[in-house]
Amino acid sequence: MTATGTRQRLTREARFSQLVAVAWQIIHDKGTEALTLSHLAELAGVTKPVVYDHFTSRSGLLAALYREYDQRQNQKMDDALRTAKAELAPRAAVIATAYIECVLLQGREMPSVLAALAGTPELEKIRREYAADFIEKCRALFAPFCAQPLRDAALWAMLGAAEGVSWAAVQGAITEAQAKDELKAVIIAMVQASV
Numbered sequence: 788m789t790a791t792g793t794r795q796r797l798t799r800e801a802r803f804s805q806l807v808a809v810a811w812q813i814i815h816d817k818g819t820e821a822l823t824l825s826h827l828a829e830l831a832g833v834t835k836p837v838v839y840d841h842f843t844s845r846s847g848l849l850a851a852l853y854r855e856y857d858q859r860q861n862q863k864m865d866d867a868l869r870t871a872k873a874e875l876a877p878r879a880a881v882i883a884t885a886y887i888e889c890v891l892l893q894g895r896e897m898p899s900v901l902a903a904l905a906g907t908p909e910l911e912k913i914r915r916e917y918a919a920d921f922i923e924k925c926r927a928l929f930a931p932f933c934a935q936p937l938r939d940a941a942l943w944a945m946l947g948a949a950e951g952v953s954w955a956a957v958q959g960a961i962t963e964a965q966a967k968d969e970l971k972a973v974i975i976a977m978v979q980a981s982v
Contacts (some may be wrong), residue, residue: 850909883970890953
């Protein structure tokens with residue numbers, strides 16, 4: 788609401804961004820159980836049809852949050868890669884740092900979103916898309932350092948290591964620095980095994 792009591796008109800993209808930001812805040816403050824389309828509409832100061840127009844269902848909203856998180860993570864990696872040396876260790880460090888920092892920035896919210904999406908067709912679809920994007924990015928990024936193309940199994944191992952050490956860092960089982968160092972070492976080992 789504006790100072791005059793009328794609702795502020797936003798573009799569709801700006802409204803979407805506002806709803807996503809409010810949804811993350813709800814999850815941060817109260818957990819995913821509190822995230823309903825009605826509650827989101829109330830806190831965002833819009834009508835329920837506006838929220839339903841953007842997300843259609845709670846699963847659709849959670850999927851949108853996952854995609855927004857993934858886009859942020861990819862943007863962070865791409866930005867860092869533009870300034871990294873075209874060498875194996877700096878590129879591996881960029882992937883490790885960007886991945887771990889993005890997961891830690893989202894904290895415990897992202898695992899909650901994934902848990903709430905568990906078993907839905909939306910989750911399977913976006914996880915497949917995310918995995919394919921990550922794997923292809925790493926395949927292209929590390930190709931110059933391999934005598935032969937990286938094996939699919941090695942690329943999947945990189946993704947699994949990234950997920951595993953970032954989860955451990957979120958849980959406090961290892962430090963952020965340990966997670967970054969270990970992921971960088973795994974990436975380098977996988978690439979060097981393909982030489």
